[in-house]
Amino acid sequence: MAQFFQAKPNKSKQLSTKLSLSVTQLDHLGAGIAQHQGKVVFIPGVLPGETATVQFVEQKKSYSKAKLIAIELASAHRVKPHCPHYYECGGCDLQHMDTQAQREHKQTTLVDLMSKSSIASAIETDVVAAPIVGDGWHYRRRARLATLFDQNTRRLQLGFRAANSNKIVSIQQCPVLAESLSALITPFAVNLNQLKARSSLGHVELTQADNGNFAVLRVTKVLPASDIRWLTGFAEKHQINLLLQDDAGQLTQLYPLLQTDDAVTLPYYHLAQESVRCSFTPGNFVQVNGAINQSMVDQAIAWLDPQPGERILDLFCGVGNFSLPLALKAAEVVAVEGVPEMVQQAKQNAIDNKLDNVTFYHADLSADLSTQPWLGKIDKLLLDPARAGAFESLQWLQKMQPKKVVYVSCNPASLARDSSVLLANGYRIAKVGLVDMFPQTHHIEAMVLFELDK
Structure with a gap:
């Protein structure tokens, strides 16, 4: 029996009795799910198919939370964590599960969350794309x-x-x-x-x-x-x-020392087979997995399939991660970001890359967009919002009327919610796939292609 936790005496309150539970599945946050006396029990650190000794730490009317004491029957997918700090550090939470099983869990979770949301109609197998995967270790830049x-x-x-x-x-x-x-x-x-x-x-x-x-x-x-x-x-x-x-x-x-007093050396990365250089200021957002980011950008552009003469809108554009490579393919790219400093950097990146067919704007994308100069008819739309999603921005679909929408998401729950807006406006899901941006953690990055039903 593998031991994970040695309970200490607690004089201030009576701890619950230890009990043995069988784990049936994982939730979208990577915690194990078991049943006890008609209630769901969430248990971090366990895997489907395992039997574990646990102890309740929180009990609510409809569910309970428990901590893992020991594994009685281990899953074939359980592995020894690589990191000696794993059971203390809060950075990773799935190192006890082999990498391939992690990916299968995330893909299944993504499809299930979308199918169980208000978009309802089941995701057909033929629209589920092969996951974008890379090295499971030493990937964070x-x-x-x-x-x-x-x-x-x-x-x-x-x-x-x-x-x-x-x-x-x-x-x-x-x-x-x-x-x-x-x-x-x-x-x-x-x-x-x-x-x-x-x-x-x-x-x-x-x-x-x-x-x-x-x-x-x-x-x-x-x-x-x-x-x-x-x-x-x-x-x-x-x-x-x-x-x-x-x-x-x-x-x-x-x-190293600078020649002038008014500048610093900025880090940069390349995209589009190194034909685009994307600089960013330390502290501003960039995707942490460089190799996966390159593959993700390539897939987003392939799914959008930009054509000469089209007008493409990139919302939540950051410093131009998608906009700059898109500008190599499209006649006109309009890109919008809510952080002013990132907009300025994106503009400079366009100049540095000699791209004059991409225009960057600053706007609060959760506010009223009706007076924005860039809002209007477009051919295609790309969105890469933060965890909160893009619900407010999608309220302007009728004015934009894109034929295709590629939605990149780091939160499948908000993605499923926002998908209902697109489907209600006449779109269908043409592709959905996992982007394994964060191996060894429960975090799920996803990409979905929506096409306007004719």
């Missing part, structure tokens, strides 16, 4: 490490937050982080503790870009000259682009 300064020991702790907690888990490695970034964690922890102003340090953001590794160190006050020299030497030794970020978000580059 970006991560933010939290810091915590202990006033008693005068030591700075560097790591990730624990699951459902503000506690910082000190880590020495991260097997889902790009290897070159994972290798920087321990040296960073050691060197930051040599600084005089280590109590004034915030998070550390690490990024692997096509033009090198970048590190942004958040500072709450001006660092002494000795700390600046130490950090510069560290960056030179490890050959990283090192920037400081103050309370106002202002970036100052420490290494």
